[in-house]
Amino acid sequence: MSKNPLLQLREVSRSDNSTGKQLLSSVSLDVCSGDRIGLVGGSGSGKSTLMRAIVMLDHCSGDLFYRGKPISNDAIPSYRREVIYLSQRPFFTDGTVEENLRLPFQFKSSDGNGTGHTFQLDLAADVLNAFELSTQILKQPCESLSGGEQQMVALTRALLMEPQILLLDEPTAALDADAREKFENRIRLWHSESTSGHDDGKAFLWTSHDPTQVDRMTQRTITMHRGELTLPTESVNHRQEVHKIEGHENDQQVESSDD
Numbered sequence: 175m176s177k178n179p180l181l182q183l184r185e186v187s188r189s190d191n192s193t194g195k196q197l198l199s200s201v202s203l204d205v206c207s208g209d210r211i212g213l214v215g216g217s218g219s220g221k222s223t224l225m226r227a228i229v230m231l232d233h234c235s236g237d238l239f240y241r242g243k244p245i246s247n248d249a250i251p252s253y254r255r256e257v258i259y260l261s262q263r264p265f266f267t268d269g270t271v272e273e274n275l276r277l278p279f280q281f282k283s284s285d286g287n288g289t290g291h292t293f294q295l296d297l298a299a300d301v302l303n304a305f306e307l308s309t310q311i312l313k314q315p316c317e318s319l320s321g322g323e324q325q326m327v328a329l330t331r332a333l334l335m336e337p338q339i340l341l342l343d344e345p346t347a348a349l350d351a352d353a354r355e356k357f358e359n360r361i362r363l364w365h366s367e368s369t370s371g372h373d374d375g376k377a378f379l380w381t382s383h384d385p386t387q388v389d390r391m392t393q394r395t396i397t398m399h400r401g402e403l404t405l406p407t408e409s410v411n412h413r414q415e416v417h418k419i420e421g422h423e424n425d426q427q428v429e430s431s432d433d
Contacts, residue, residue: 186236208375212392264328266316321348
């Protein structure tokens with residue numbers, strides 16, 4: 175049975191307005207329910223540009239569909255609530271961590287999918303505790319946070335919005351090994367959870383210059399080179415998982431044939 179398409183890009187292109195350089199060249203991509211996609215490539219290959227195009231932060235040509243429908247200007251705010259981009263350098267307004275976690279819920283689009291979500295301090299504390307961050311951090315100004323703390327707070331804010339798709343742009347680059355493991359585990363947990371109001375699974379795109387992390391976290395990899403995508407390949411871990419499943423099925427067939 176084929177998976178449900180969540181996001182579809184068709185011939186998406188973008189050029190630099192000042193230099194005319196082609197940043198994205200006729201990119202077409204499907205992101206389906208349950209996908210775990212690694213997006214790799216050298217610096218300047220277009221990975222971040224593609225993620226920004228997906229959340230419509232930059233003007234691009236081509237077509238973008240979410241759940242089979244084009245995204246109108248009026249629908250962009252609610253779309254960005256379901257498809258969230260975590261950049262390498264998270265953006266925070268002046269104020270405390272708690273104020274920044276509450277901020278998305280103050281916009282009209284925060285209830286764009288009709289789920290009636292409101293900010294819940296206890297849920298925010300639970301996510302922060304998973305990173306071993308004390309709730310005292312809620313009262314700290316965001317400007318006082320380390321780079322690693324900023325990434326964990328940014329992920330907390332994104333997860334509280336209950337997105338359908340996460341676009342993770344080098345999300346653990348500022349984290350030490352222990353924090354990186356906690357971050358990865360939290361993404362795995364989120365990916366395995368069902369989404370309120372949706373019957374299909376969540377998906378993410380993950381950029382990283384660490385090939386071992388890409389293998390750990392993704393099921394297939396696509397490579398960008400000079401703004402173009404290459405054909406996807408399965409990750410090493412995913413091939414091993416499939417091999418184990420197939421081997422187990424074969425064992426069961428052999429056992430049943432002995433009857």
